[in-house]
Amino acid sequence: xxxxxxxxxxxxxxxxxxxxxxxxxxxxxxxxxxxxxxxxxxxxxxxxxxxxxxxxxxxxxxxxxxxxxxxxxxxxxxxxxxxxxxxxxxxxxxxxxxxxxxxxxxxxxxxxxxxxxxxxxxxxxxxxxxxxxxxxxxxxxxxxxxxxxxxxxxxxxxxxxxxxxxxxxxxx
Numbered sequence: 530x531x532x533x534x535x536x537x538x539x540x541x542x543x544x545x546x547x548x549x550x551x552x553x554x555x556x557x558x559x560x561x562x563x564x565x566x567x568x569x570x571x572x573x574x575x576x577x578x579x580x581x582x583x584x585x586x587x588x589x590x591x592x593x594x595x596x597x598x599x600x601x602x603x604x605x606x607x608x609x610x611x612x613x614x615x616x617x618x619x620x621x622x623x624x625x626x627x628x629x630x631x632x633x634x635x636x637x638x639x640x641x642x643x644x645x646x647x648x649x650x651x652x653x654x655x656x657x658x659x660x661x662x663x664x665x666x667x668x669x670x671x672x673x674x675x676x677x678x679x680x681x682x683x684x685x686x687x688x689x690x691x692x693x694x695x696x697x698x699x700x701x
Contacts, residue, residue, distance in 0.1 A: 531600055533593040540571035544699050547578055547603065551694035567700070588693075592672065592685045603695040608672070609687030610679060617682070620659045627655065 539545050545568040549558050561581065569585060570577040577585045590596050590605065597604040613621065627633055637648045656665045663670035666677050672685035683689075 531598045533590060533596050533598065535600075536590075536596070536598040536603065537571035537576065540568045540576045543567070543569055544701075546698050546700050547695040548698075549693060550696050551691060553692065554690065565698070568697075594686050595688060598697075601697055603693075603697055604691055605693045607689040607692050608683045608685040609689035610676060610681040611684050611687050612681055617661060617664060620656070620661045620664060623659070624652065624655055624664075627651075 546565045547568055548565045549562050550556065552558055552562065564581070566581070566586075567579045568576055569579050574591065575587045575589045577587055580586045588605070595606045595608065597606075633648065633651075636645075639645060640648050652665060653662075653667075656662050662668070663673045663682070664675050666675035668674065669683075674683045675681075676683055
């Protein structure tokens with residue numbers, strides 16, 4: 530298995546072409562993305578593919594842990610879900626204790642009636658001061674964000690679903 534650094538080095542050489550074979554779980558590739566396209570450049574966060582109209586198209590590569598490259602295939606993954614760690618569970622339990630008090634519930638109702646935000650900022654402050662701002666679920670922090678639907682953590686150290694897959698070949 531090659532590394533992301535190998536891919537970027539190969540991309541800068543201008544000797545690679547890529548053909549998209551999977552996009553968002555489907556092999557139904559839009560016409561403008563079909564066929565072989567030359568990989569022409571890279572930087573610290575992306576590689577650049579030459580479009581059929583001659584302009585560059587950026588393929589962001591957010592994190593090496595979300596990319597697999599073996600010289601003939603490039604696969605890009607989304608961040609995967611994982612269970613909360615014991616430390617994260619303790620922080621969440623602490624917040625649940627606060628949010629279950631009668632005083633907090635009354636302030637939450639008042640916030641809803643008056644377009645207030647005291648409970649929002651209390652929650653934000655709690656998670657940020659604990660060092661786990663991402664547990665609030667509003668923004669990504671250190672590559673992590675809590676998923677409201679599952680209660681799990683999107684973590685860019687964990688491979689999720691395949692977002693894109695390219696076939697790679699060398700050209701002269």
